[in-house]
Amino acid sequence: MIIPFKTSEHGQDEYIICLRSPMTVAELRERMLQRAKVSQGSYAYQLIDNLHAQIFIRSLDLKADYAIYFAREYASFFDYLRRRERLPLEIVARLAEAFDMSIGMYYYKLGYAFLTDTYGLEFLTRLVEDMPQGELS
Amino acid sequence: MTLSLLETLNSISTSLAILAHQIRAEALAGLGSRNKVAEHVLLPVLRRMYNAPGLANTNALAANFPGIDLYDSSSGLGVQVTSEVTAGKITQTIETLVAGSFPLTRLVFALAANTVPRYRTETRAKWRISTKGRFTFDPKADVLAFDDLLTRIQHLPMADISAIDAELQALVRGTHQIHLVPHLQNQVKAQLAEEQRIARYIPNVFVETQDTKYQARCFAHPTLFIQRIAAWFNRQPLAGLNRLATMSGVPTVSMPSTEALVAADTLERAVAAAQAFMKDIENLDMMLTPYSEIGRSGGAAIPRDTARAHVLNETQYYIEMTAEGTKYRLRNRSTELRCVTARVFLLTGPAGQGKTNFLCDFTERFLLRHNIPCAYITARQISRFPYSDLNDVVRQLIFPSAVTTLEEGLTTLAAPCAERQQPFVLVIDGLNEHPDVRTFAGQLEHFLETLVRYPYIRVLMTCRSEFLEQRFGTLLSGPLAPILHLSKAHGQRFDQEQHRELVARYFRFFKVRPSRVARRVIDFLQRDVLLLRFFCEAYGARGRNSQYKQPVVAGIYRDEIFRRYVEDKLGRAEHSVVSDRSMPRPLVHRVELRRVLSLVAAHMLDAGQYANVSRTVVAAALDAELTALLDEELVLRHDLGPAPSLLAEPNEVLSFTFDEMRDFLLAQHLLDVHARNPGEFARLVALQQPTHTQGVEGMQRFLFYASRIPTNRSFFESYRTHSWYGAVYDTEVFAVPPMYLDAEDRQIVEAVLTSGDARAQHFAREIALRWETSVFPILNLEMLLTVARHADQSFFSDVLVPTFGHASYGQNTLGEEFCRFVETRVLPEFAPNEEHPYDPIFRLLLLLLPIGANPTLDSPAVTVFRQLIAGHPAYALGLLQEALHDGLRWHRAFVWRLLSVAVASIPDPAPFIVLAHADATSDRSDTLIRRESERFITCVSAERTL
Structure with a gap:
């Protein structure tokens, strides 16, 4: 599940990417590169590789962060997201619902201009989502 | 439960390790009371080891025994217990004993340390000679440290080993340690309950700035939060910059190793690792500076690949931005690491920023939930003790009476702190609230100097900023300055949801029943947190008897709020003195x-x-x-x-x-x-x-x-x-x-409204908001409608249009807000046959039909009224018919347009047709009215044909 939202302060696009299948970071990288159908050594390859790193290496995993550092302080993940991360109520409710089913929740603050709006969400979904429509058939 | 030999020996080993830690902590603090404790602790062990049941503390014996702490008169065994492990100490003791006439047969040194230092062979030989045969002393066997004790204990019978274990547990991890931490937890809980009782602490309200709270976390739990700082660096914060650098043909910047931060599993290691890493960050910051100026002279020293100059030309702005952003974030990490190393954390800010609330919230949600040993006191409590020994006052406030000195209590805390790898955090709220701030400031400095001698003690304090410079300025510039972290609290900005939550939380805490507070009042309180506080204290049931019934609050009546509030405060001041049992x-x-x-x-x-x-x-x-x-x-x-x-x-x-x-x-x-x-x-x-x-x-x-x-x-x-x-x-x-209010007020307002000037607009705006006639019997919306009904055409242009149709740039007009209110609040709750209380609202909506209209006669009010027609056609038709009979001309064309829309719902159009014909032919009608009345007639004909 990918939840897009805009920060109220700057109107910047942000995403929270919730992973359900247990996969290693390397496996995720392979999946993204494969789905993007990029050739090794190409600019596109580097782009996707870097996007993978931006999301799954350089972004904060909210679920792990809560479990390791804040679970004692905040009675629930909901409380942590609301009070500490100050995420909008609607987003918090969706994330709290997805908590048990997710193995990681990556708070990705946009690094590429082309990932904004509807196109950005669609692009990320096709690359990252556990079960994109194309794979169902 | 019977422990196995191995478990028992492990337990003894743990006790000895804790004792060694306590002694080391004391030595660092320049104190020596643990040497005395060590005598008590080792006595039963040595009795068993040397089969000397008569071994006793020399202080308990009548004679004077220079150089000997424990002595057995039947065997002549003498033991010196010392944490000083130098060869000189042993030499000096031997010489003292040889010079005296003490009846000693064997001398043993029990070192309060983990291991015996490696003394030189010549030194050991010298010791043997120096005894001059007066007593036996084998430097190899008779100088014992804790590891030797453990080895020898292993050879004792199991019953003796168990007895030693029990005695060590009681003495080292004994009464104080077992009960001290729970005692402190109870002290903190009681204090927080008191802060809640006097409403200085309102749980669950958003009070703190993120930065302040995070810094406090790093300060109070360094071993945990240093890991989070390391995790931030491990997420490659330089990757973006280095990617740009590589593309642009300039060298990348390398990240310092976080290995020491990750490995910092003790308080001491965390402090050392943080200090070292702060230097690394400083170096990194210096390396980033030229990148943040790469397009300017400051960045000229960075070597560049000329073949990539065209790329750098395009990317230099992004490199500068990224480097500057990274520098900014590094500064935050550096501050957090400084908090890891700090011993005193001082939160300051002006009055009303929620410092106390923050402190209570932090203590309750963080310190207690992480089981961090802590205590909570206030400067006000300290001031109630009539004498000036601050150490003793604090001892009395936080420790049980069995602890006779502050030092004893603090030393005892070494073991639980070492076990948890957490500091003991002493929280002191409101330094400025001590009535004799001047004297207190001097005492405090001395007190803090005592505390920081214990490496595991940290102090978290608050002080109003005005007093900080004037009265506690030496804290910032004196010897404590290098280990003090100053954090400035400032107001928090909330979004609308958070404001709503804030009001809900205040209401819950003060037991205000929202059902008895008008929605407009709640909306108003969301914008004024201070008034919210006064309001809650004035009307809430908290602290009142069970007979109290909260009145219905229809408006913000400040006089009433403050009157109730002050009365309440005076009562509380009177009562709190009576109920204060801490001090007469x-x-x-x-x-x-x-x-x-x-x-x-x-x-x-x-x-x-x-x-x-x-x-x-x-x-x-x-x-x-x-x-x-x-x-x-x-x-x-x-x-x-x-x-x-x-x-x-x-x-x-x-x-x-x-x-x-x-x-x-x-x-x-x-x-x-x-x-x-x-x-x-x-x-x-x-x-x-x-x-x-x-x-x-x-x-x-x-x-x-x-x-x-x-x-x-x-x-x-x-x-x-x-x-x-x-x-x-x-x-x-x-x-x-x-x-x-009375009839005279009504007359005044009516007179002003008919005058049609700026005052009229002000009154029109105010009474338009007061639509509930039952709540506002004198000045209400009905009054505006009555005036409008009898006013001439100019009332529309002079009063209604400026009031409901004009707004500052970028803001909604009152008319638009009103329409939104009807659409989102009134219509969804609007039950058939219960329309009556809302009559004034829809009558005003009809008056506003032309405001903001386009040439096709669409306007915000028209849109909303159409929704009313769709949901409640009979009621809407009644209002439209009434509007036609009122004879007002400015919205008549819009009324006809709406009737044309609703024509299918009109059961008997005959009376409307008569009026429409009249309007279509009247000289009083303008083109618009004629056109719309004719449209209505056409619509009715079309409907009949269908």
């Missing part, structure tokens, strides 16, 4: 409490200055009352006033805590003066110049409110003609509870 305090009475407030108010009015009244204005005889009021806060506060000269000390002064509260109390004082002496009232009022200052305007408002209270009728009769009354009438008449 003189009782105070409400009459004297009022007198203190009155004295301060009188002085302000006489001087025409509404703050900083010298504390000496309140006579010493009223000192108890003044202290009680200061304790209650939120009414009166003391500050440091400006110093009269460069060489003089600033004076302590009194002010009312908040401006509105001050204006209310000044008005109350004037009211009182008027009752006793109207001439004096006139004199004081005349003194207040210029009359447009904020303070005077506030007094005018509160005097106006007071004059409208029925019990103050005689004041009203004389005051209503006063210029101060008229100056605020237009705005404040709507801030008076509706039941205090």
Whole structure:
């Protein structure tokens, strides 16, 4: 599940990417590169590789962060997201619902201009989502 | 449960390790009381090891035994217990014993250390010779450290080993340690409960800035949060910059290793790793500086690949931005690491920023939930002890009576802190609240110097910023400065959702029933947190008896809020002195409490200055009352006033805590003066110049409110003609509870509305919001509708259009807001056959049909009214018919248009057709009315044909 939202302060696009299948970071990288159908050594390859790193290496995993550092302080993940991360109520409710089913929740603050709006969400979904429509058939 | 040999030996090993840790901690603190503890601890062990049941502490024996701590008279065994492990110490002891006549047969050194140092062979030989045969001393066997003890204990019978284990546990991990941490937890919980009781702590409200809280976390739990700092660096914060650098042909920047941070599993290691990494960050920051100026002269030194110059030309701006952003984030990490190393954390900020609430929240949610050993005290509590030994006062406040000195208590905490790898955090709230700040500041510095000698003790404090520089300035510049972290609290910005949550939480805490508070009041309170606090204390059931029934609150009536609030505070001040069991305090009475407030108010009015009244204005005889009021806060506060000269000390002064509260109390004082002496009232009022200052305007408002209270009728009769009354009438008449208004107010407002000027627009705006006739019987929307019904065409252009159709740039008009209110709040709750209370709303909606309309006669009001037609056609038709009969011309065309839309719902169109024909042919009708009335006739015909 990918939840897009805009920060109220700057109107910047942000995403929270919730992973359900247990996969290693390397496996995720392979999946993204494969789905993007990029050739090794190409600019596109580097782009996707870097996007993978931006999301799954350089972004904060909210679920792990809560479990390791804040679970004692905040009675629930909901409380942590609301009070500490100050995420909008609607987003918090969706994330709290997805908590048990997710193995990681990556708070990705946009690094590429082309990932904004509807196109950005669609692009990320096709690359990252556990079960994109194309794979169902 | 019987422990196995291995478990028992492990337990003994743990006890000895803790003892070694305690002794080392004491040595660092320059103290030595643990040596004495070590004597007690080792005594039973040595008795068993040397089969010397008579071995006793020499202090307990009558004779003097220089150089010997433990002695067995039957075997002649003498033991010295020492944490000093130097060869010189042993040499000196031997020489002392040889020189004396002490009947010693064997000498043993028990070192309070983990291992025996490696003494040189020559030294050991020298020791043997120095005994001169007076007693046996084998340097190899008779110098014992804890690891030797453990080895020898293993060879004892199991019963002895178990007994030693039990004795060690009792002595090392004994009474104090077992009970001290739970005792401290209870102390903290009791203190937090007290802070809640006196409403200084309101749980679950958003109070703190993110930065402050995070810094406090790093300070109070370094071993955990240093890992999070390391995790941030491990997420490659330089990756973006380095990617750009590689593309652009400039060198990348390497990240320092976080290995030491990750490995920091003890408090000491965390501090050391943080100190080292702060230096690494400093270097990294220096390396980033040229990148942040790569397009300018500052970045000229960075080597570049000329083949990639064209790329750098495009990317240099992004490199600068990224480098600058990284530098900024590094500064935050550096601050956090500084908190890891700090021993004192001082939170400062102006009054009303929620410092106490933050501290309580942090203690409850963080310290207690992480099981961090801690204690919570306030400077106010400290001030209630009549003597000046701050160490002893703190001991009494936090430790059980069995702990006889502060040092003993602090030393005992070494073991639980070492076990948890957490510091002990002493929380001290409100340094500035000590009535004798000057003396207290000196004591505090000395006290903190004592505390920081213990490496596992940390102190978290708050102080108002005004007092910090003046009274506690030496903390920032003296010997404590390098280990003190200063954090500045500032107000938090909330979004609308958070404001809503804030109000809900305040209501829950103060037991305010939202069902008895009008929605408009709740909306208003979301915008004013301070008023929210006063409101909750004034109306909430918290702290009141079970008979209390919260009144229905239909509006923000400040006079009533402050009146109830002050009454309540005076009662609490009286009660808190009676119920304070910590210290005997003189009782105070409400009459004297009022007198203190009155004295301060009188002085302000006489001087025409509404703050900083010298504390000496309140006579010493009223000192108890003044202290009680200061304790209650939120009414009166003391500050440091400006110093009269460069060489003089600033004076302590009194002010009312908040401006509105001050204006209310000044008005109350004037009211009182008027009752006793109207001439004096006139004199004081005349003194207040210029009359447009904020303070005077506030007094005018509160005097106006007071004059409208029925019990103050005689004041009203004389005051209503006063210029101060008229100056605020237009705005404040709507801030008076509706039941205090009368027919004269209605006449005044009606007269103003018909005049059609700017005042009319103001009144129209105010009464449009008061649509509930049952709640607002005098000044309400119905009144506006009546005036409009009888007004000529100019009322629309002079009053309705500017009131409902004009707005500042970027803002919604009142008409748009009104339509949104009807659409989102009224229509969804609008039940058939229960329309009546909403009549005025829809009648106003009809009046607003032309406002904001386009040439096709669409407008916000038309859109909403169409929804009404769709949902409630009969009711809507009734209103439209009524509008036609009213005969107003400005919205008549819109009414016809809406009827055309609703034509299918009209059961009998005949009466409408008559009116439509009349409009279509009347000379009074303009083109628009003619066109729309004809359209209606056409629509009816079309409907019939169908």
